[in-house]
Amino acid sequence: xxxxxxxxxxxxxxxxGALAPMLARIAxxxxxxxxxxxxxxxxxGHCRLAIIDLAGGAQxxxxxxxxxxIVFNGEIYNYKALTAELTxxxxxxxxxxxTEVLLHGWEQWGRELLPRLRGMFAFVVWDTKTNEMYGARDxxxxxxxxYYKKGKEFMFGSEIKSFLSHPNFEKELDEDMIxxxxxxxxxPDERTIFKNVFKLPGAHCFTYxxxxxxxxxxxxxx
Numbered sequence: 050x051x052x053x054x055x056x057x058x059x060x061x062x063x064x065x066g067a068l069a070p071m072l073a074r075i076a077x078x079x080x081x082x083x084x085x086x087x088x089x090x091x092x093x094g095h096c097r098l099a100i101i102d103l104a105g106g107a108q109x110x111x112x113x114x115x116x117x118x119i120v121f122n123g124e125i126y127n128y129k130a131l132t133a134e135l136t137x138x139x140x141x142x143x144x145x146x147x148t149e150v151l152l153h154g155w156e157q158w159g160r161e162l163l164p165r166l167r168g169m170f171a172f173v174v175w176d177t178k179t180n181e182m183y184g185a186r187d188x189x190x191x192x193x194x195x196y197y198k199k200g201k202e203f204m205f206g207s208e209i210k211s212f213l214s215h216p217n218f219e220k221e222l223d224e225d226m227i228x229x230x231x232x233x234x235x236x237p238d239e240r241t242i243f244k245n246v247f248k249l250p251g252a253h254c255f256t257y258x259x260x261x262x263x264x265x266x267x268x269x270x271x
Contacts, residue, residue, distance in 0.1 A: 051122040052078030053173060054211040055093040057182060057257065059201035063092040070214035072096055075207055078122075084108050086118050091175045091182065095120040105144040112152055113141065116178050119155075121148045122207055123170030123192045131165065155183070163254060163267045171249075173205060182257040188268045190251025199245040201260040209246055221245070 052075035055068065058131040065087040072094045074084055079096030086093045086109040095108035101124075109118045125131070128147035131154060136142065140153040147168070154162040155174050160183075169191035173184040184205065186194045197212050198253045199219065202214050213220045221244040230242055249255060252268040 050078045051098050052076075052096040052207040053094065053120040053122050053171065054204075054206035055091070055120065055173065056095075056202075056204040058092075058219055059092040059217065059260075061090070061139075063087050063090055064216075065092065067215050067217075068092045068094050071204075071206065071211040074211045074214055078207060082107060083122075086120075086175070088177060090180065091177075093118060093120045093173060093175060100124070101146050105238050106146040106148065106206055108148060110144070110146070110148050110152055111157060113143075117152060117156065117174055117176055119148060119152050119172060119174045121170065121172035123168060123172070125150055125166055125168040125170060125189065127165075127167040148254060160254060160267060161205065171207065180258060183254065184249065184255035184257075185267065186249045186251055188252040188270060190248075194249040195246060196249060196255075196262075197243075198262055203260075203262065209241060209243065212246065213237075219245070 054071040068085055073142045076096055079098045081099040082097040084095045093109050109120050120125045125147035128150040131150045135153045142149055146248050151172055163185050169187045171192040171194040175182050193207050195209050196232050197207055202217050204215055223244045226240055226242050229237055239250050252266055253264055254267045
């Protein structure tokens with residue numbers, strides 16, 4: 050299953066001590082290991098359920114030049130075909146994981162990678178040179194992805210509960226959502242029961258830089 054969580058600090062450098070409790074909240078999603086990346090304003094974490102490349106598939110995973118770092122939850126069914134295509138384009142793979150396909154694919158195609166993917170996924174890529182964060186969710190929204198945005202505070206995770214451990218998370222009930230929640234027994238749109246906490250819709254991606262969040266649809270089901 051795996052789980053991801055992390056944040057971009059609203060001010061100054063990211064506090065590594067704030068990431069570990071976030072991952073502890075979702076440790077049940079990935080009992081086989083944990084990995085973290087904390088540098089500058091960004092903190093990314095991963096709880097792993099090891100399925101593909103048991104020895105070499107730990108996350109976060111880095112590009113060859115260390116400019117990009119990724120955390121990923123899901124499975125890319127056509128990753129072998131994409132590996133062959135990217136290898137032919139000159140990319141060198143250090144693992145046998147579908148995670149590395151996302152990393153090299155993002156280097157090669159950027160957002161145009163997303164329609165090429167067949168699978169279920171939620172992932173985040175951090176660019177250490179531009180201080181930009183990119184993320185995406187599969188077209189059907191099979192894998193969960195939540196984010197918290199208030200002012201310059203930005204957090205993401207596979208489950209909302211990971212936000213509860215961050216010292217800058219403000220837990221506020223969105224009373225307008227109560228009728229919908231009681232009617233459907235879940236939140237039917239991108240809003241959640243908490244203020245400033247949202248679901249990234251299926252078939253959508255986002256870019257976050259300098260406190261600005263841009264969410265876009267990358268695929269429309271015909």
